[in-house]
Amino acid sequence: MRTSRVGHSYVRVVLALDDGGPPLADRGWDSWVRLFVPRAVGDADAGSAPLVLPRGPATGWYARWRELPEDTRADVRNETVRAVRTDPATGACEVDLDLVVHTGPDGAVTGPAGRWATAVRPGDRAGLLEQGTIIDEALGLSRSAPLDAPLVLLADEAGVPAAESTARSLPAGSRALVVLEVPHADDARATCSAADVDVRWVVRAPGEASGAAALGHLRRLVEADPSLLPADARLVAVGETGAVAGARHFALSRGLQPGRVRACPYWLLDRPGKRRSAS
Numbered sequence: 218m219r220t221s222r223v224g225h226s227y228v229r230v231v232l233a234l235d236d237g238g239p240p241l242a243d244r245g246w247d248s249w250v251r252l253f254v255p256r257a258v259g260d261a262d263a264g265s266a267p268l269v270l271p272r273g274p275a276t277g278w279y280a281r282w283r284e285l286p287e288d289t290r291a292d293v294r295n296e297t298v299r300a301v302r303t304d305p306a307t308g309a310c311e312v313d314l315d316l317v318v319h320t321g322p323d324g325a326v327t328g329p330a331g332r333w334a335t336a337v338r339p340g341d342r343a344g345l346l347e348q349g350t351i352i353d354e355a356l357g358l359s360r361s362a363p364l365d366a367p368l369v370l371l372a373d374e375a376g377v378p379a380a381e382s383t384a385r386s387l388p389a390g391s392r393a394l395v396v397l398e399v400p401h402a403d404d405a406r407a408t409c410s411a412a413d414v415d416v417r418w419v420v421r422a423p424g425e426a427s428g429a430a431a432l433g434h435l436r437r438l439v440e441a442d443p444s445l446l447p448a449d450a451r452l453v454a455v456g457e458t459g460a461v462a463g464a465r466h467f468a469l470s471r472g473l474q475p476g477r478v479r480a481c482p483y484w485l486l487d488r489p490g491k492r493r494s495a496s
């Protein structure tokens with residue numbers, strides 16, 4: 218286990234799998250996992266506190282996790298797999314996750330995943346449960362057949378890893394416009410893809426609702442150049458629940474077929490000044 222700060226808002230956590238099982242499959246797209254982190258009693262021991270996991274097969278894990286004592290069982294969050302590296306000789310497998318570190322008005326890190334990511338040390342333990350992908354299956358995307366029409370990806374900071382991984386998974390000959398909204402200019406980074414990918418980073422203004430800046434940016438681009446979002450395009454929006462619904466509505470208003478539009482709600486901003494996670 219090792220971590221590094223990536224830009225202003227992310228901690229990249231590299232987990233070495235040591236359960237003796239098969240390596241994690243490198244599925245690309247928005248491949249995601251359940252991340253189990255120790256229930257911390259305080260920031261100082263957020264990484265090294267005991268890791269209390271549900272035992273047994275993956276099927277039924279949630280019911281068994283619910284039966285564990287609430288004050289000691291691991292916290293669970295959904296996270297995108299940024300990268301998987303498997304050594305073909307040894308089978309040793311490393312998994313990268315990019316976790317947003319959310320902070321409250323006082324600057325303190327809120328949420329178990331963020332507290333864990335900022336406190337974890339080499340040797341500390343976490344649990345991963347592989348889940349699969351959503352975007353490619355919903356939209357019929359392929360890693361070998363180029364897209365027949367442009368793909369537009371819209372994401373806030375929580376959706377950035379999924380949008381980047383989706384862009385990287387596209388084969389040559391595909392075209393994608395990717396609008397990524399982040400809290401800070403330092404969060405922008407390069408995206409590599411064999412496809413023709415145009416990435417636009419948009420920095421959210423303080424106090425602005427999540428997702429509004431990205432959608433506003435897309436609207437302006439499309440007004441100036443309607444060919445960026447033709448009626449046969451696909452659109453994927455990842456992030457805050459209301460924002461991704463707004464993006465879906467915009468896509469449908471431009472004539473996109475519902476089957477080519479995918480809203481992936483990751484978390485819920487239920488009213489200004491009060492946020493809660495949907496995952």
Ligand SMILES: Cc1cc2nc3c(=O)[nH]c(=O)nc-3n(C[C@H](O)[C@H](O)[C@H](O)COP(=O)(O)OP(=O)(O)OC[C@H]3O[C@@H](n4cnc5c(N)ncnc54)[C@H](O)[C@@H]3O)c2cc1C
Binds near residue numbers: 249379496
């Ligand atoms: C399929 C899927 C994949 C995901 N992939 C990633 C990923 O790769 N990286 C990642 O960072 N997150 C990802 N998320 C979101 C993630 O599940 C958690 O919401 C996030 O890690 C916050 O966990 P936490 O324990 O730090 O904070 P929480 O306890 O969940 O929340 C703490 C505070 O932060 C607020 N908050 C939570 N999420 C956000 C947000 N996105 N923006 C602003 N405020 C927020 C909460 O409302 C709350 O006020 C994904 C979600 C899903 C459903």
